Amino acid sequence: MIEQSLQAMAHSLASREISSVELTQLYLDRIARHNAQLNAYITVDPGRSLAQARAADERLARGEGGPLTGIPIAHKDIFCARDWLTTCGSKMLSNFVSPYDAAVIARFKAAGAVVLGKTNMDEFAMGSSNETSFYGPVRNPWDIRCVPGGSSGGSAAAVAARLAPAATGTDTGGSIRQPAALCNLSGMKPTYGVISRYGMIAFASSLDQAGPLARSAADCATLLNAMAGFDERDSTSLDRPPEDYRRELAAPPASQPLAGLRIGLPAEFFGAGCSPAVMQLVAAAIAEYRKLGAETVALSLPSMGLSVAAYYVIAPAEASSNLARFDGVRYGYRAPEYRDLNELYSKSRAQGFGAEVKRRILIGTYVLSHGYYDAYYLQAQRIRRLIANDFAAAFRQCDVILGPTSPSTAFKLGEKAADPVQMYLSDIYTIAVNLAGLPAISIPCGFADGLPAGLQLIGDYFTEARLLNVAHRYQQASDWHLQRPGGFV
Amino acid sequence: MSLTLERVRRVAHLARIEISDAEAHSTLGQLNDIFALIEAMQAVDTQGVEPMAHAQELAQRLRPDSVSEADLLAQRAAFQAIAPETAAGLYLVPRVIE
Numbered sequence: 001m002i003e004q005s006l007q008a009m010a011h012s013l014a015s016r017e018i019s020s021v022e023l024t025q026l027y028l029d030r031i032a033r034h035n036a037q038l039n040a041y042i043t044v045d046p047g048r049s050l051a052q053a054r055a056a057d058e059r060l061a062r063g064e065g066g067p068l069t070g071i072p073i074a075h076k077d078i079f080c081a082r083d084w085l086t087t088c089g090s091k092m093l094s095n096f097v098s099p100y101d102a103a104v105i106a107r108f109k110a111a112g113a114v115v116l117g118k119t120n121m122d123e124f125a126m127g128s129s130n131e132t133s134f135y136g137p138v139r140n141p142w143d144i145r146c147v148p149g150g151s152s153g154g155s156a157a158a159v160a161a162r163l164a165p166a167a168t169g170t171d172t173g174g175s176i177r178q179p180a181a182l183c184n185l186s187g188m189k190p191t192y193g194v195i196s197r198y199g200m201i202a203f204a205s206s207l208d209q210a211g212p213l214a215r216s217a218a219d220c221a222t223l224l225n226a227m228a229g230f231d232e233r234d235s236t237s238l239d240r241p242p243e244d245y246r247r248e249l250a251a252p253p254a255s256q257p258l259a260g261l262r263i264g265l266p267a268e269f270f271g272a273g274c275s276p277a278v279m280q281l282v283a284a285a286i287a288e289y290r291k292l293g294a295e296t297v298a299l300s301l302p303s304m305g306l307s308v309a310a311y312y313v314i315a316p317a318e319a320s321s322n323l324a325r326f327d328g329v330r331y332g333y334r335a336p337e338y339r340d341l342n343e344l345y346s347k348s349r350a351q352g353f354g355a356e357v358k359r360r361i362l363i364g365t366y367v368l369s370h371g372y373y374d375a376y377y378l379q380a381q382r383i384r385r386l387i388a389n390d391f392a393a394a395f396r397q398c399d400v401i402l403g404p405t406s407p408s409t410a411f412k413l414g415e416k417a418a419d420p421v422q423m424y425l426s427d428i429y430t431i432a433v434n435l436a437g438l439p440a441i442s443i444p445c446g447f448a449d450g451l452p453a454g455l456q457l458i459g460d461y462f463t464e465a466r467l468l469n470v471a472h473r474y475q476q477a478s479d480w481h482l483q484r485p486g487g488f489v
Numbered sequence: 490m491s492l493t494l495e496r497v498r499r500v501a502h503l504a505r506i507e508i509s510d511a512e513a514h515s516t517l518g519q520l521n522d523i524f525a526l527i528e529a530m531q532a533v534d535t536q537g538v539e540p541m542a543h544a545q546e547l548a549q550r551l552r553p554d555s556v557s558e559a560d561l562l563a564q565r566a567a568f569q570a571i572a573p574e575t576a577a578g579l580y581l582v583p584r585v586i587e
Contacts, residue, residue, distance in 0.1 A: 095571070099570070192545060193544070207544075232550070238545065309527045309529045312523060312527055320504060329573070330568075338583065341585050342505070346505045349507070353506070359519060359523075361504050362500050362520065365500050365503050366520075375531070382539070384541040386533075421522050436544065437544020438544075
């Protein structure tokens with residue numbers, strides 16, 4: 001059962017082969033057995049999950065089930081879920097039981113899915129290794145000495161170890177795609193604005209976007225169908241007609257299903273800076289795509305080299321503003337001792353935030369301060385425009401862009417924790433996509449020394465359905481995505 | 490460009506984050522490393538490039554300025570139940586006006 005696609009699981013539930021209570025209990029048992037080793041979940045509440053499962057079973061019995069009814073889904077602890085502890089991986093919110101549901105949670109509830117638990121993450125989604133969590137690091141199921149990536153590391157580890165059929169994540173600079181790559185999963189960041197950010201704790205609002213983490217591109221499409229949609233409570237939600245993200249997957253298998261597809265290969269993705277082992281696997285995937293009928297186009301994204309620099313101005317600037325709300329007054333952590341209001345703020349924030357979060361708030365406060373705004377913040381926004389223009393030019397020559405997701409496979413815990421700059425550079429291939437607001441997916445493309453590597457496919461705005469199909473056709477011709485880590489039985 | 494200890498303390502004050510001398514020292518080194526990375530931007534001529542604040546060119550949606558939520562008192566109670574200190578529907582903080 002745990003290797004079935006979400007579609008097959010839905011079928012088993014609809015035909016009453018298995019009940020939602022049984023399926024949910026199966027995963028709760030697996031979590032009880034293996035979570036101590038991985039630390040993938042922050043909160044599990046079997047009573048609450050099973051109550052939802054019972055309601056799903058009643059709905060299924062009435063014949064009113066949909067594609068996700070009764071399926072347990074793990075949610076990154078950045079999504080507010082009513083009556084669930086929602087920590088965002090921080091001491092600041094270690095006592096925050098949310099009084100309301102995020103739009104993503106509400107949409108899954110409406111679909112009849114079960115909340116399986118809340119997954120560990122880098123504090124306020126700031127990190128690429130899951131080591132900044134107040135709740136301790138998550139371990140990679142493929143090698144527990146290694147990180148699972150971040151910031152959606154708990155979601156990725158949970159799905160990789162089959163402690164959840166699928167999970168949600170968020171991606172501000174690569175936080176879905178990089179952990180997907182490091183844990184052998186498929187993970188998609190949709191076009192900015194496709195999924196509501198309502199109730200998703202904000203990090204950098206012009207970059208943050210939710211998305212699915214799953215065992216296949218087809219499962220990602222099923223999840224995206226539930227997650228996407230206009231929401232008037234998010235001022236940047238896009239009011240577009242609903243679409244079926246699975247619509248291209250149904251075409252029958254063919255010897256060259258991608259005939260006519262132009263895949264762009266930017267020189268900047270294939271230079272120094274990527275490990276040779278990962279590069280070799282990406283090259284093999286390109287060869288496979290040619291067999292599937294695609295042609296490749298050499299191109300260039302000349303400003304991409306500046307994306308990390310621009311990102312580490314824009315994201316901290318937005319974070320310093322967003323995180324001003326955590327002041328010890330209305331919710332969250334309050335310091336036990338203070339003499340006046342200023343001390344209440346400064347001590348609550350000093351004690352409630354971890355080192356990486358404070359670092360980014362300080363960077364953001366600095367680049368927005370008087371006399372530095374033009375040189376840093378405005379310059380970063382101009383470079384953001386150049387990067388978006390590069391992609392626009394590229395998509396006049398190709399349909400999708402392909403490259404590695406991450407420059408290496410999973411690194412060891414502690415290896416980069418002391419050097420923020422080295423950590424930031426692990427997102428060199430993913431950040432530009434967030435700056436431009438484009439959709440992208442990471443899918444498994446093989447193993448180097450037993451650790452998985454990820455292939456990134458980037459599309460033009462609103463081409464999620466095509467991207468998912470391009471990923472799906474590769475997965476029909478390969479079995480990398482079907483590999484699962486040893487142990488965790 | 491290089492930050493000074495004094496500027497780190499100033500920025501921490503602006504951000505309302507208490508910072509010890511030891512923290513200010515270690516933060517100074519890390520921030521200077523990060524700004525060395527960021528400085529790469531300064532070499533680029535961006536004259537005439539329109540700053541991009543957002544991925545989508547959107548106009549702000551407007552709505553009528555009217556109450557859209559129901560059960561306001563129950564909602565207030567739910568939201569204040571998780572506050573550090575409240576009384577009579579108000580959030581309590583240390584006295585700011587004598």
